[in-house]
Amino acid sequence: MSGAIQKRDTVLPAPLGKAKGRAERMGASTSEFLAFELAGERFALPLGSVREILKLSPITEVPRAPRDVLGILSVRGRITTVIDLRKRLRMPPCEPTKVSRVLLVDNGDEILGLLVDQVYQVYRLHEDELELAAVVAGDLSDYVYGIGRPGGLEREGGGDDIMILLDPEPLLRR
Amino acid sequence: MSEDEDGVRAEFIAEAQEIIELLSRDLLVLDHGQKEGHPDPDLVNSVFRGVHTLKGIAGMFGFNDLGEVAHVLEDLLDQLRLGRTDLSQNVLDVLFEGVEVLQRLLGSAPDAPRPDLDAFFRKVGGELGGAPVVEPDLGAFGIDTGVLSVLTEYEEHRLKTNIDQGVPLYRVRVKYALTSIDTDLEDLKTRAKPIAEIITYLPSMDGGDDDAIELEVLLASRATADELKIALALSDDAELEAVAKREPSATIPPPARVPTQTPASPPTKHPSAPLAPSRDAGADALSLRAVAKTVRVDIGKLDHLMNVVGELAIVKSGVGRLLDRLRGDPEQRALIAELHRIHRGFERHLDDLQDGVLDVRMVPLGQTFDRLARAVRQVARDHGKEVRLAVSGADTEVDKLIVEELTDPLLHLIRNAIDHGIEPGDIRERRGKSRTGTLALNAYQKGNHVVIEIEDDGAGMDEELIVQSAVARGAIAAEGSADLARVDKLELIFLAGVSTAEEVSDLSGRGVGMDVVKTHIARLGGVIDVHSQLEVGTKFTITLPITLAIISALVVRAAGRTYCIPLTVVQEALLLDPADVRTVEGREVITLRGATLPICRIAQLFGLTPQAHDDERRGKEYVVVTSLGQRRVGLVVSGLEGQQDIIIKPLGKSLRKVRGFAGATDLGDQRVVLVLDAPSLLEELFLGGEARAARAGASA
Numbered sequence: 036m037s038g039a040i041q042k043r044d045t046v047l048p049a050p051l052g053k054a055k056g057r058a059e060r061m062g063a064s065t066s067e068f069l070a071f072e073l074a075g076e077r078f079a080l081p082l083g084s085v086r087e088i089l090k091l092s093p094i095t096e097v098p099r100a101p102r103d104v105l106g107i108l109s110v111r112g113r114i115t116t117v118i119d120l121r122k123r124l125r126m127p128p129c130e131p132t133k134v135s136r137v138l139l140v141d142n143g144d145e146i147l148g149l150l151v152d153q154v155y156q157v158y159r160l161h162e163d164e165l166e167l168a169a170v171v172a173g174d175l176s177d178y179v180y181g182i183g184r185p186g187g188l189e190r191e192g193g194g195d196d197i198m199i200l201l202d203p204e205p206l207l208r209r
Numbered sequence: 210m211s212e213d214e215d216g217v218r219a220e221f222i223a224e225a226q227e228i229i230e231l232l233s234r235d236l237l238v239l240d241h242g243q244k245e246g247h248p249d250p251d252l253v254n255s256v257f258r259g260v261h262t263l264k265g266i267a268g269m270f271g272f273n274d275l276g277e278v279a280h281v282l283e284d285l286l287d288q289l290r291l292g293r294t295d296l297s298q299n300v301l302d303v304l305f306e307g308v309e310v311l312q313r314l315l316g317s318a319p320d321a322p323r324p325d326l327d328a329f330f331r332k333v334g335g336e337l338g339g340a341p342v343v344e345p346d347l348g349a350f351g352i353d354t355g356v357l358s359v360l361t362e363y364e365e366h367r368l369k370t371n372i373d374q375g376v377p378l379y380r381v382r383v384k385y386a387l388t389s390i391d392t393d394l395e396d397l398k399t400r401a402k403p404i405a406e407i408i409t410y411l412p413s414m415d416g417g418d419d420d421a422i423e424l425e426v427l428l429a430s431r432a433t434a435d436e437l438k439i440a441l442a443l444s445d446d447a448e449l450e451a452v453a454k455r456e457p458s459a460t461i462p463p464p465a466r467v468p469t470q471t472p473a474s475p476p477t478k479h480p481s482a483p484l485a486p487s488r489d490a491g492a493d494a495l496s497l498r499a500v501a502k503t504v505r506v507d508i509g510k511l512d513h514l515m516n517v518v519g520e521l522a523i524v525k526s527g528v529g530r531l532l533d534r535l536r537g538d539p540e541q542r543a544l545i546a547e548l549h550r551i552h553r554g555f556e557r558h559l560d561d562l563q564d565g566v567l568d569v570r571m572v573p574l575g576q577t578f579d580r581l582a583r584a585v586r587q588v589a590r591d592h593g594k595e596v597r598l599a600v601s602g603a604d605t606e607v608d609k610l611i612v613e614e615l616t617d618p619l620l621h622l623i624r625n626a627i628d629h630g631i632e633p634g635d636i637r638e639r640r641g642k643s644r645t646g647t648l649a650l651n652a653y654q655k656g657n658h659v660v661i662e663i664e665d666d667g668a669g670m671d672e673e674l675i676v677q678s679a680v681a682r683g684a685i686a687a688e689g690s691a692d693l694a695r696v697d698k699l700e701l702i703f704l705a706g707v708s709t710a711e712e713v714s715d716l717s718g719r720g721v722g723m724d725v726v727k728t729h730i731a732r733l734g735g736v737i738d739v740h741s742q743l744e745v746g747t748k749f750t751i752t753l754p755i756t757l758a759i760i761s762a763l764v765v766r767a768a769g770r771t772y773c774i775p776l777t778v779v780q781e782a783l784l785l786d787p788a789d790v791r792t793v794e795g796r797e798v799i800t801l802r803g804a805t806l807p808i809c810r811i812a813q814l815f816g817l818t819p820q821a822h823d824d825e826r827r828g829k830e831y832v833v834v835t836s837l838g839q840r841r842v843g844l845v846v847s848g849l850e851g852q853q854d855i856i857i858k859p860l861g862k863s864l865r866k867v868r869g870f871a872g873a874t875d876l877g878d879q880r881v882v883l884v885l886d887a888p889s890l891l892e893e894l895f896l897g898g899e900a901r902a903a904r905a906g907a908s909a
Contacts, residue, residue, distance in 0.1 A: 095881040107873055116861040
């Protein structure tokens with residue numbers, strides 16, 4: 036499968052014991068993430084960075100645009116550039132499907148659309164369910180903020196809902 | 210600073226800017242009048258009032274430097290209007306400098322260090338306090354002492370000046386209804402302006418009743434009484450008599466300025482009379498009223514309105530489509546007819562709304578021209594050149610945003626024209642031209658475009674010098690440069706670094722500028738052309754769209770995609786006969802009415818791969834003949850869909866580097882369509898060709 040799986044395999048367990056204790060004591064420090072699928076992988080962006088989720092409407096291609104720009108569409112009269120997130124993350128491209136969605140995100144300069152394969156759900160992750168970055172190697176490292184493990188490290192198997200948390204700032208900056 | 214204060218400050222700046230522009234305009238007319246020998250005293254007074262108002266509001270908003278400068282200018286102007294100082298070129302220079310200083314102060318930040326104004330103050334001081342004027346004896350005239358006693362200082366001065374110049378005086382009695390007196394008076398003033406000067410008007414002592422008021426108007430005019438009667442459209446019951454000079458007599462007391470010294474006759478100004486306040490106050494009231502009728506609006510709000518209009522247009526076309534679908538249904542006939550009627554009405558009102566919003570954005574070019582006129586005067590003086598500015602079409606209207614962006618490029622062209630174009634007087638004489646050079650600034654509307662011409666009758670440009678400069682700076686290859694057409698050689702001045710000036714002056718000729726001018730104009734969707742002839746002159750022609758907000762576009766298809774081409778650049782569209790296509794120097798061309806037209810296939814240009822469902826692949830092709838300035842190219846497309854009014858919306862910042870598109874638009878059926886940027890495409894096609902030629906030349 037894709038390179039992202041291997042990268043997840045290279046994740047080193049971070050010393051989280053201290054953080055976990057604090058989270059339990061205070062019952063706070065939760066963050067919300069919107070999880071979505073790209074090429075069979077589960078990714079997530081901080082919920083606060085996502086303004087809106089759109090169903091796919093016809094996208095107009097822009098000749099001469101950067102390779103990972105899918106095209107433009109009109110969101111309530113505003114021309115919005117849509118980026119194919121697969122291409123930006125150097126994953127194999129594929130045609131959008133019925134469940135494909137466009138996430139509207141604000142990069143400070145403009146609102147961008149990000150095409151994803153499918154949107155899952157919002158996760159509330161405690162501090163002890165987050166492994167912060169510097170642990171993911173390879174191409175993606177610039178964009179990755181950490182790993183999210185709903186249920187925490189102790190949960191046996193770790194399971195399907197492990198997600199790669201993307202850092203919107205470097206991801207959208209280019 | 211709080212937002213409120215910011216708003217108030219912005220309001221002040223906008224108002225002050227308006228006043229300064231008006232001052233500048235009046236001064237220019239005054240300058241002209243002075244040179245011709247008869248400056249209009251009304252203008253001096255108008256400038257005085259402008260400065261006075263500026264002083265007032267500057268003080269109110271804490272712009273102390275500005276207020277101080279306005280104050281000293283006011284002093285000088287006061288002396289001028291009262292005839293204590295003569296209006297000389299020196300004085301005008303000081304006044305123009307004053308306007309510059311005001312403009313600079315207004316433009317600087319509130320906390321900027323205080324500029325050194327002392328030198329300017331000294332200059333103004335030097336002009337103040339001219340020689341005392343010999344005053345004629347007003348008492349020698351048959352003017353009621355009651356009238357004389359209430360003249361304002363200015364009115365008295367005007368009266369004396371007219372007497373001095375031997376202009377006959379007239380007294381007119383007119384009766385106006387109280388309800389319409391304001392408009393009646395304005396009417397009288399307008400009628401009098403060309404042939405007479407109204408010195409004063411006062412309610413007469415005896416005339417008038419509850420509904421009407423009788424005025425006594427004192428006029429100075431060289432026209433005869435009969436001419437005046439006709440010109441002023443006086444009714445039969447109006448009296449008009451000449452004020453004769455009396456035989457010298459000692460019985461009339463000398464005129465007194467202070468009313469308390471007035472003998473027997475009671476003050477003629479009735480306290481409740483509408484005309485009672487002093488004339489200056491009356492003028493202030495007038496200007497206040499004018500301000501109340503206009504609204505200053507942030508252009509962003511207008512953009513928003515424009516967007517709403519665009520959305521409504523989309524709604525309209527949605528309804529239209531619905532209507533089309535219903536049409537076939539015979540059972541709904543009544544409903545369809547009704548819907549059709551409503552749709553038509555909606556369309557009409559929407560058109561009105563769109564025109565209205567666009568109209569609000571339009572401002573006359575005159576404001577910009579005035580600023581330029583000031584610059585012309587300044588630059589000409591700095592260079593010791595004699596330049597006459599001839600302006601036409603100042604009332605041509607252009608989108609506000611375009612006007613804002615135009616000032617800098619125009620300023621640059623004008624500086625160039627004076628610095629390099631117009632020769633010193635001696636050289637001009639030797640060339641058989643008049644000593645004074647002429648710089649013409651013409652604007653006019655041409656279809657959907659506004660054309661601005663900057664033309665001088667100066668030295669013209671030597672295209673060989675331009676070519677040398679371009680080669681020296683590596684902008685073009687030396688080989689083949691001699692074969693360029695003359696027009697193309699001149700066009701080289703728009704390349705970065707190319708200059709015609711052999712010596713660098715502080716104003717222009719540093720090789721920066723013309724490329725920036727061109728970029729500026731291109732950003733506004735316009736083009737600039739140049740014509741020049743040695744020793745005859747140079748003419749720059751700028752062609753701009755009237756508005757950036759809404760344009761008509763031709764909707765075309767290429768390789769299954771839809772694009773819009775602004776109609777302003779489209780000359781015609783025709784069917785392409787493949788047999789007509791020839792290849793010249795690696796470029797496809799066709800012959801159109803005897804002229805060679807290079808063509809460019811949109812699908813190829815954009816590297817479009819045919820789409821799977823593209824049924825046009827083997828179909829007909831069309832040539833859309835596109836022209837900008839002197840360049841033409843035929844864009845080859847696979848289908849023409851028709852014409853539509855569109856609102857161009859900008860592409861996002863992440864697509865800013867993509868060349869070839871002016872933006873995108875919503876065609877109304879959920880289709881977002883790219884709008885081709887004709888100036889950048891034409892440039893790309895032609896410059897691309899030149900670059901290829903240059904490379905070929907270099908490798909040969």
